[in-house]
Amino acid sequence: MDAATETRAAAEGVTFVNGREYMHDAKGNLVPAANIKPEDRLEDEMVRKIIAFARDLSAQITRFRDHTMADISSFDQLLAQEYGASVGGKKGNKTYQTFDGLMRVQVQVADQIAFGPQLQIAKALIDECLNEWSADSRPEIQSIVTRAFNTDKEGQINKSELFMLLRLEIADDRWNRAMEAIRASIRVTGSKEYVRFYTRSAIDAPWTAVTIDLARA
Template sequence: MDAINYEEQPGTGIVIVKGRECMIDGKGQAIPLTNVAPADKLQDELVRKIIGFAADLNGRISRFRDHTMGDLCSFDALLAQEYGAKIGGKKGNRTYQSYDGLMQVRVQVSDRIEFGPELQIAKSLIDECLTEWSAESRPEIQSIVARAFNTDREGQINKSELFMLLRLEIEEERWKRAMEAIRASIRVTGSKEYVRFYSRRNLEAAWEAITIDLAKA
């Protein structure tokens, strides 16, 4: 199919093709504006409006995150220079609090974990155990195993379910060897910092998160 030469009217979804107002459909074809259903025009306008606001908000959140981390790092450097002190524990988690004790900024460091080839050995040993136990094995153990080794949407092993296996008290020798293989497979490949914000009405009240997440706002 030959490429369509057109002049775009920014932000409208409308293009000019050979002097006619058109809209490009999902197949890349230019459809004259008069042939586009009113409901489709309205939906296109709605989506473009929302995406415009979303893109702007995304940019502002990114700038806010960068400014926040920059301000916190500057404060940390000031403490280190002036007082020879620093905030936080060994893992890098830090908490900053307002003078009145009603607002907090928390920086939490989460390790990025991957698993080495030992995990496949663990899976083989666990499968042997489940096959031998068959009907005698508890359904909840079978369920945890199935979830642990089922990859998530990013194609990663389900870490939380896998770590649940390590907490099970099972004395079978092969099971113990499987758990040792899981532990040996764990690789910490880096870390990521998360900034979270909290406030409370008074000193006796519980901390409430200030959410910057559409799903939780």
């Protein structure tokens, strides 16, 4: 078997044993290719083809991201040398725009947040409040609390719902102490940069995002 045939066979998930074609099943067993249903082979070929394109696209997006950040960094360094100051607002957010005002690149820095043990104290205080208040007096608060402390699929606290609790104004000492405990529990563990791209057809037209998210394309 020549190298080209071996490469093609590997890409198709085929293994040759004594000159016969085999494929591994999901349990790791070698199954003669002749014994595999045509629809199973067709599904296998389709998935392998899609995954090959997906891997190529993922690598291309990675290269695009790296080149984009390198270009922005080079431009920032050029401005810093020219004016002796760094680019960006208080949190490092930056906006770059074409001369005609029709294209825009935005760099946004988002804090990565974790919560300390004070959060459990806050939950206990909030539970005390909810248990004492009548069941039907503040159902909307009960709903927010339930969503805030229910973990998502990754086991993370629902941050947006938790921050909604902080915006509620309730005249109860335990509630206010609970909110203080939530604020004390917030810990910034790092930050992550997001790059977003926008275009518009005219100066008075609305901005339209250039979508790179497969789910929103």
